[in-house]
Amino acid sequence: MKDRYYAGFMTQRPAFFTEFSKGLSRIRRRFLVVLTDLFALMYLWTLASYCVNDFFYHVRNFTSLPWWVMLIVAVEVAAFWEAFGVSIGMRLLGLRLRPIEEHRLGQHVVRYILWHISPLFLFRLLWKSDAVPWHESVSGLKTVRASEIAMTPRPWYTRSWSVAAVLIMLLSLGAAMLITKVDFYALSTGAPKMMPLWRGLVSPNWALLGEGVRLLIVTVFMALMATIFAVIIAVPLSFFAARNLMHGVVGQAVYIIVRTIADIMRSLNVIIWAIVFIVWVRAGAFSGMLALFVQATANLIKLYSERLESIDPGPPEAIRATGGNRLQVVIFGVIPQIVNPYLSFTLYQWDINVRMSTIIGLVGGGGIGQLLFQYMRIWDYRSAGMMLLLITIIVWAIDYMSSRLRARLN
Amino acid sequence: MADQLVVEHLTKIYERGDILALDDISFSVVKGEFLVVIGLSGSGKSTLLRCINRLIEPTQGKVYFDGVDVTAASGGELRRLRRKMGMIYQQFNLVKRSSVLTNVLAGRLGYVNPWMSAVHRFPREDIEMGLKNLERVGISDQAYTRADNLSGGQQQRVGIARALMQEPELLMADEPVSALDPATSHSVMKYLEQMNQEDGVTVITSLHFLSLARRYGTRILALKDGKIVFEGLPSEIDEARFKEIYGEEAEHVEVR
Ligand SMILES: Nc1ncnc2c1ncn2[C@@H]1O[C@H](COP(=O)(O)OP(=O)(O)O)[C@@H](O)[C@H]1O
Ligand SMILES: [Mg+2]
Numbered sequence: 001m002k003d004r005y006y007a008g009f010m011t012q013r014p015a016f017f018t019e020f021s022k023g024l025s026r027i028r029r030r031f032l033v034v035l036t037d038l039f040a041l042m043y044l045w046t047l048a049s050y051c052v053n054d055f056f057y058h059v060r061n062f063t064s065l066p067w068w069v070m071l072i073v074a075v076e077v078a079a080f081w082e083a084f085g086v087s088i089g090m091r092l093l094g095l096r097l098r099p100i101e102e103h104r105l106g107q108h109v110v111r112y113i114l115w116h117i118s119p120l121f122l123f124r125l126l127w128k129s130d131a132v133p134w135h136e137s138v139s140g141l142k143t144v145r146a147s148e149i150a151m152t153p154r155p156w157y158t159r160s161w162s163v164a165a166v167l168i169m170l171l172s173l174g175a176a177m178l179i180t181k182v183d184f185y186a187l188s189t190g191a192p193k194m195m196p197l198w199r200g201l202v203s204p205n206w207a208l209l210g211e212g213v214r215l216l217i218v219t220v221f222m223a224l225m226a227t228i229f230a231v232i233i234a235v236p237l238s239f240f241a242a243r244n245l246m247h248g249v250v251g252q253a254v255y256i257i258v259r260t261i262a263d264i265m266r267s268l269n270v271i272i273w274a275i276v277f278i279v280w281v282r283a284g285a286f287s288g289m290l291a292l293f294v295q296a297t298a299n300l301i302k303l304y305s306e307r308l309e310s311i312d313p314g315p316p317e318a319i320r321a322t323g324g325n326r327l328q329v330v331i332f333g334v335i336p337q338i339v340n341p342y343l344s345f346t347l348y349q350w351d352i353n354v355r356m357s358t359i360i361g362l363v364g365g366g367g368i369g370q371l372l373f374q375y376m377r378i379w380d381y382r383s384a385g386m387m388l389l390l391i392t393i394i395v396w397a398i399d400y401m402s403s404r405l406r407a408r409l410n
Numbered sequence: 411m412a413d414q415l416v417v418e419h420l421t422k423i424y425e426r427g428d429i430l431a432l433d434d435i436s437f438s439v440v441k442g443e444f445l446v447v448i449g450l451s452g453s454g455k456s457t458l459l460r461c462i463n464r465l466i467e468p469t470q471g472k473v474y475f476d477g478v479d480v481t482a483a484s485g486g487e488l489r490r491l492r493r494k495m496g497m498i499y500q501q502f503n504l505v506k507r508s509s510v511l512t513n514v515l516a517g518r519l520g521y522v523n524p525w526m527s528a529v530h531r532f533p534r535e536d537i538e539m540g541l542k543n544l545e546r547v548g549i550s551d552q553a554y555t556r557a558d559n560l561s562g563g564q565q566q567r568v569g570i571a572r573a574l575m576q577e578p579e580l581l582m583a584d585e586p587v588s589a590l591d592p593a594t595s596h597s598v599m600k601y602l603e604q605m606n607q608e609d610g611v612t613v614i615t616s617l618h619f620l621s622l623a624r625r626y627g628t629r630i631l632a633l634k635d636g637k638i639v640f641e642g643l644p645s646e647i648d649e650a651r652f653k654e655i656y657g658e659e660a661e662h663v664e665v666r
Contacts, residue, residue: 314503318569321465322576323493323520331528332516336505 023125036089200381219367226292238304265298288365420471446627493520496573517575563594
């Protein structure tokens with residue numbers, strides 16, 4: 001019985017295709033090991049040469065050699081590393097060589113040399129999925145799962161992969177300091193220049209209170225408008241972006257399209273959207289609102305649809321079983337589970353939007369932020385201080401309100 | 411008497427993982443029977459029950475309910491068939507945030523005007539019927555509390571009341587008592603027995619424990635790896651049959 005169905009179902013695809021994909025999934029781990037090792041080695045190389053160049057020659061240059069030389073060296077070192085020891089990739093992906101006792105140096109050399117022709121092995125997989133790569137079969141050193149063999153504990157500095165890991169960490173730290181030009185000296189000598197700024201901040205220009213409050217209201221409503229429009233668009237779209245609700249070919253296609261658009265919208269920073277809309281509809285509160293709207297829509301689609309994907313499938317199933325139609329399944333089985341989380345996410349997004357809307361002023365997106373940056377630019381720190389005070393108060397107040405409300409909802 | 415439910419060559423293959431969950435299942439159920447489906451977990455009990463009302467699409471085979479081909483029905487016809495088959499679940503499948511009464515009224519969704527139900531408007535008779543059914547399962551005083559404030563046994567009784575709202579001719583229960591303690595289990599099973607004997611509703615239930623199956627079933631169907639390995643009276647299951655169904659290492663566990 002079983003055989004009949006399996007035979008019927010599995011032999012739909014051409015045999016060599018199944019063989020090949022089975023073979024590929026078998027050697028996938030070894031391939032990833034090579035990639036990991038290559039990446040680690042190239043990374044080490046770049047950072048080391050950056051540090052040397054910066055420190056000794058005072059040039060900021062990642063490497064003085066052509067990339068293909070680096071690549072060849074890295075490939076050779078990786079091959080050597082994998083043939084003679086436990087490379088960092090083998091360690092991370094849990095592979096080892098066997099046998100570890102009773103092996104001869106010659107075996108390792110053979111493995112190292114034959115490793116170079118292993119790409120040709122891909123063709124072999126076309127008709128024999130369980131073939132063993134030549135560098136393993138000829139040398140007799142097989143790649144096996146780490147869990148299959150016991151490892152004798154050794155101190156970390158005698159293991160090549162852990163030495164490499166430590167080197168990567170140290171070099172990353174060193175190079176990061178050089179690249180970001182960490183300068184503790186400037187941090188201390190520049191401090192007195194801060195005095196006028198501090199003074200301005202503690203004695204704000206109260207004459208600007210009225211103007212500031214007016215712009216603050218603009219800011220809060222920019223955020224509110226953006227949130228409301230975003231909710232109107234994101235609530236229906238979130239259903240299309242939930243994998244568990246989108247069945248069939250058409251459903252899957254819609255799911256992928258909505259997800260992709262939302263991801264692209266989200267990956268562009270809100271500042272970039274502000275610049276786009278300033279070009280489009282001129283600088284001002286409207287362009288800032290549009291930028292916030294795009295950002296908020298994308299964010300809410302993601303938050304909403306992830307929530308939809310994690311609902312309990314039981315109630316919708318029960319509604320289907322009573323003979324309910326699709327609309328009733330959504331209204332009685334899905335919506336009661338998502339109302340409160342949706343409200344909570346919306347409040348949270350409004351909170352974010354208020355904070356973002358002050359930043360958007362930086363590029364001319366209107367609201368109180370725009371005034372803040374204008375005063376900063378003409379070194380009028382007392383006026384800037386007034387704006388900062390107002391921003392702090394409103395951001396704090398809205399943060400407090402939204403977190404209180406959200407706590408009630410959960 | 412005529413068969414109420416006929417299942418012919420039912421086969422289900424889950425595409426994901428190429429799992430053969432039901433393998434050429436055929437049986438029939440007479441009106442008024444209390445059929446118990448037993449088997450180890452993973453033997454296909456849930457899949458079988460869900461294929462009958464097509465919550466899960468069968469891969470092959472036919473299901474006839476009162477002579478109507480369920481597997482060929484679509485859209486409105488399928489929904490009308492489903493409302494004649496009540497269903498209760500191991501995990502109760504209630505909407506936890508909604509009130510008990512709302513959960514119970516959901517059982518009428520197959521009957522009411524969809525547009526009125528969309529704004530949570532139910533006919534007065536349905537609300538009265540809901541309260542009456544809650545009274546029948548002994549929790550009428552809880553009608554307006556949130557479903558997740560109830561204990562497991564009470565939640566399952568809400569599930570039964572919801573199924574009663576469908577005025578079903580067939581009640582399917584998927585391990586209705588597996589999430590409950592033994593004492594509560596019996597009180598829930600008693601309601602199923604009552605529906606079966608007083609209202610003449612046919613019951614098909616899957617159960618984990620053979621002792622419960624013997625106590626309540628009029629007939630037993632045993633599944634193993636998606637195949638029927640036994641079909642007959644509860645008294646016919648002897649030691650050898652038991653081992654065949656549950657495996658060599660199995661021991662009897664009694665639930666009283
Ligand atoms: N949605 C699904 N996708 C893939 N396989 C499933 C799915 N549901 C159940 N199965 C598999 O089908 C078999 C039967 O499952 P099920 O009907 O739940 O058994 P039971 O209710 O007797 O425990 C099991 O092997 C299970 O892993
Ligand atoms: Mg089950």
